[in-house]
Amino acid sequence: MDLRIVLTTVGSEAAAGKLAETLVAEKLAACVSVVPAAFSVYRWKDRVEKEPEWLLVIKTLADRVDTLKSQLEALHPYELPEIVELEPSSVSPKYIAWVAEATRKP
Numbered sequence: 001m002d003l004r005i006v007l008t009t010v011g012s013e014a015a016a017g018k019l020a021e022t023l024v025a026e027k028l029a030a031c032v033s034v035v036p037a038a039f040s041v042y043r044w045k046d047r048v049e050k051e052p053e054w055l056l057v058i059k060t061l062a063d064r065v066d067t068l069k070s071q072l073e074a075l076h077p078y079e080l081p082e083i084v085e086l087e088p089s090s091v092s093p094k095y096i097a098w099v100a101e102a103t104r105k106p
């Protein structure tokens with residue numbers, strides 16, 4: 001079982017909470033850590049934008065990632081959501097076992 005970390009950002013605490021709760025409730029993620037007070041500077045439609053954002057650090061398994069990404073795209077408030085998948089090189093076997101249990105399909 002391969003652990004994956006998926007990152008995304010949203011523009012409000014409410015949106016972060018809603019996404020986090022939905023992903024965990026649907027067993028697409030074992031845990032979503034919401035990191036407040038991020039500040040992003042980015043280019044969008046030929047302008048440099050500066051906005052506060054909330055970073056979501058989503059822990060899941062490789063076999064749940066495609067469904068998770070589809071759900072993120074469907075629910076995300078941004079026109080173009082950031083969805084970045086990371087593959088950790090070393091993870092505690094006990095942690096992976098917990099993620100597997102928490103995301104087990106019904």
